[in-house]
Amino acid sequence: VASGGIGANFDLIRKNWPARLGTPPKNMVSGVPAYVDGRMLEITEHAGGRIVNRDRMWHYTEGLKNWDPIWPNHGIRILPGPSSLWFDAEGNRFGAPNFPGFDTLSTLEAIQKTGYDYSWFILTEKIIEKEFALSGSEQNPDLTNKSISDVLKRVLPGAPGPIQAFKNHGEDFVIANDLKELVEGMNKLAGNDLLDFIKIKEQILARDREMDNKFTKDLQVNAIHGARNYVGDKFVRVAKPHKILDPKNWPLIAVRLNILTRKTLGGLQTNLNGAVLGIDGQPIRGLFAAGEVSGFGGGGVHGYRALEGTFVGGCLFSGRQVGRYLAKGQ
Known part of the structure; x- marks a missing residue:
């Protein structure tokens, strides 16, 4: 069994949603294709396999509705x-x-405990030019085409092509030439009047004042300065610190962020050879699992949390273990 997790099955995600993360999201976007629906997990369980750590999931908080979707409810992070x-x-x-x-x-926990299943970024044109990247091979043609010249273009002024396309067509973007207009657009997009212009303005002004204080106590501003101490981030990843309400850095941009489903950290429990274990802890003859369906190994090799860039490794390693074991004719 190598069928992936449950990321496209919203009902199953809500069923397994842990109470510690607040209320399950009513609305989500899918970070995986429709076939990642957990069906083989259910079938394997009916065959005697044991599923563990069902409540361990790794979903993202910065999801966009893809304006040019490849699968149903396609989300981009x-x-x-x-x-x-x-x-x-x-x-x-x-x-x-x-x-x-x-x-x-x-x-994710903080968002869900608000009682709403979305949040907002507010930023400037200068920030989006340097600090927004998108997940997905189709959103990074310079990398997938292995074009050094196209990769180097990322340091040029202006948002990268895929980002600009979302600005032009994405339904989650609001662009305005002053803050009042921006907040009005955000409320219109959300279909409510939850956002108060004065409240938003005061918080941004408080942050902007810290641009004049090199001993700032604003932890996010401190983090920006810290990131720019690394030369790579300074030149290609982190915008020069600036005041968001300074018109020379405009237009202002707001982005509605949806919960984006992605990784299933629990799954079929296996031994070190990838053999699926039953309720009694013994291997089920002829039944093996690899990849996300077994929690990237064993039924949850990551534990409760995870590190970016480690998921594919778990798929490859657990698959190799199963392949080597079967190749020995055991």
Whole structure:
């Protein structure tokens, strides 16, 4: 069994949603194709396999509705730099460690405990030019085409092509030439009046004042300066610190962020050879599992949390273990 997790089965995600992460999202976007529906997990369980750690999931908080979808309810994740201001649905700025690109699970918990299943970035044109990247091979043609010249274009002024396409066509984007207009557009997009212009303005002004203080106590501003101490981030990933309400950095941009489903960290429990274990802890003859369906190995090799870039490794390693074992004729 190598059928993946449950990321496209929203009902199953809600059923297994842990109470510690708040209310299950009513609305989500799918970060995986429709066939990643958990069906083979259910079939294998009926065959005697044991599923463990059902409540361990790794979903993202920065999901966009894909304006050019490949599968149903297709979502794309923003890979953000540290400078965008992050607000909940009622316009309250998130505090540490819930900054862009920091602690995914902590931010997911914070969002869901607000009672709403979306949040907002507020940023400037200068921030989006440098700090927004998108997940997915089709969103990174310079990398997938192995074009050095196209990769180098990322340091040029202007948003990368895929980002600009979302600005032009994506339904989650609001672009305005002043903050009042921006907040009005955000409320219109959300279909409510939860966001108060004065409340948003005061929080942004408080952050902007810290641009004049090199001994800032704003932890997010500190993180921006810290990131720019690394030369690679300074030149290609983190925008030069600036005031969001300074018109020379406009237009202003708001992005509605949806919960984007992705990884299943639990799954079929296996031994070190990938043999699926039954309720009694013994291998089921002729039944093996590899990859996400077995929690990337064993039924949850990552534990409760995970590290970016480690998922494919678990798939490859667990698959190799099964292949080697079967190749020995055992």
